[in-house]
Amino acid sequence: MSASYKHLFQRATAAAPDRTHFAAHSHHLWPDASYLGQLAAWDDAARLADRKWGRVMEEIWPGAQDHVAAELNLPDRSTVVFAPNTHELLLRIASALPRRPLRILASDGEFHSFRRQSLRWEESGAAKVERVPMDQLAERAARGKHDLVFASHVQFGTGRVFEDIAALAALARPEGPWVVIDGYHGFMAVPTDLSGVADRVFYMAGGYKYAMAGEGCAFLHAPPGFGARPEITGWYAEFDDLSLPPEKVGYAPDAMRFMGATFDPSGIYRFVAVRDMLAHEGLTTAAISAHCDDLRARVLAALPAAAELLNPGSPARFVALRSPQAAAWKDALDSQDVIVDVRGDVLRIGFGLYQDARDVERLLEAMGNL
Incomplete structure (x- = not known):
């Protein structure tokens, strides 16, 4: 299991304990330091x-x-x-x-x-x-x-x-x-x-x-x-x-x-x-990216066949999936308190330091129920 940095985000996670947030590219959760x-x-x-x-x-x-x-x-x-x-x-x-x-x-x-x-x-x-x-x-x-x-x-x-x-x-x-x-x-x-x-x-x-x-x-x-x-x-x-x-x-x-x-x-x-x-935690952008790359790889391995991946191999911190079902998928995930976002027919799943392997499991479980 990859490392977890949830201890740096205790206030944000405690504020919505049932939420699984995969929209870091939209509104990143704030760490306690903020x-x-x-x-x-x-x-x-x-x-x-x-x-x-x-x-x-x-x-x-x-x-x-x-x-x-x-x-x-x-x-x-x-x-x-x-x-x-x-x-x-x-x-x-x-x-x-x-x-x-x-x-x-x-x-x-x-x-x-x-x-x-x-x-x-x-x-x-x-x-x-x-x-x-x-x-x-x-x-x-x-x-x-x-x-x-x-x-x-x-x-x-x-x-x-x-x-x-x-x-x-x-x-x-x-x-x-x-x-x-x-x-x-x-x-x-x-x-x-x-x-x-x-x-x-x-x-x-x-x-x-x-x-x-x-x-x-x-x-x-x-x-x-x-x-x-x-x-x-x-x-x-x-x-x-x-x-x-x-x-x-x-x-x-x-x-x-x-x-x-x-x-x-x-x-x-x-x-x-x-x-x-x-800086105190020794977390550079490269280190955070490596953490997120591991989470993204787990998601990419389980993508729905009906979706077109728009940014394969991209180092961007989110994956973009094109499908006519994108909006419906987002609504279904919202109903399970799994947060992603959609732009037209593109579903975006974003990765951040506050996520760990358990969050990916919850995301994939929710996607599997679509």
């Missing part, structure tokens, strides 16, 4: 009041930057900035591009926030968007003249992994195109080394999924020299330059140039607390 991080945020606000921002920006924020930089092998933590969600970061990046309408190239499997926003940009005339299959993206980017190339590292619907980040990075220039990698389904799920492309690509992700820290802690790695003056920013973006005359708009020289305004720091507290816990 509760301590949340309490620390509240306690600091009560203890320090206005002065809490000194602790947030001088201790918690740099600690979170260090964790992101270590996870992605970034050469400099100052290229990392945080925001409540990645949609805000997308808007700030787009606002820094001078051309209108924007010429955007993207894969045809991007997450809803980008899909919806890009469609609306097309409606308003703010952008012209070309969407191609993931395996054609790098080739099309090399042939086309685009301002922005957007691609998920791991596609949220199929679990397919984009392998051509370096090829896109080779095309990136400060004058365009800019390359944005959406890492939300890859960050802390697939070991990721950006050291070779950190000077040329944007990368954004957050704490909601495999970082196990919940919402409110999205982040952006912004390469130096790309987007010195984004249009959509808040007063924190000129925090280092508040001595400017009132009629002047200043910008920080590092990733803080993409900063917004006053924010809730509790998500960043949770992120730091979870990462500190993982």
Whole structure:
């Protein structure tokens, strides 16, 4: 039997003891460490009041930057900035591009926030968007003249992994195109080394999924020299330059140039607390992936014959099964308090650190009753 790490998730499991949760790719269960991080945020606000921002920006924020930089092998933590969600970061990046309408190239499997926003940009005339299959993206980017190339590292619907980040990075220039990698389904799920492309690509992700820290802690790695003056920013973006005359708009020289305004720091507290816990336990992303790979192999060995596996051999932290019965299967599993999710005709089963072999047995038993 594989190892169990349920002792790190006692509050989440005790809150719903009959639940078998296999939707870590959607809403990852929170470890106990995140509760301590949340309490620390509240306690600091009560203890320090206005002065809490000194602790947030001088201790918690740099600690979170260090964790992101270590996870992605970034050469400099100052290229990392945080925001409540990645949609805000997308808007700030787009606002820094001078051309209108924007010429955007993207894969045809991007997450809803980008899909919806890009469609609306097309409606308003703010952008012209070309969407191609993931395996054609790098080739099309090399042939086309685009301002922005957007691609998920791991596609949220199929679990397919984009392998051509370096090829896109080779095309990136400060004058365009800019390359944005959406890492939300890859960050802390697939070991990721950006050291070779950190000077040329944007990368954004957050704490909601495999970082196990919940919402409110999205982040952006912004390469130096790309987007010195984004249009959509808040007063924190000129925090280092508040001595400017009132009629002047200043910008920080590092990733803080993409900063917004006053924010809730509790998500960043949770992120730091979870990462500190993982370091204490010796649990790297590679180690967690190995644990999840064992669980996934047990599930793959017992897949229903009626389902098409969309991501065979993928290191993504979930399996995607296409079937006309996908929605019915999800409803049947829900009735047994076995939690998966569905996107159209694709059933997704996600794996996390809080699961063990007994959870897989319960999942397979429930699937066997379909």
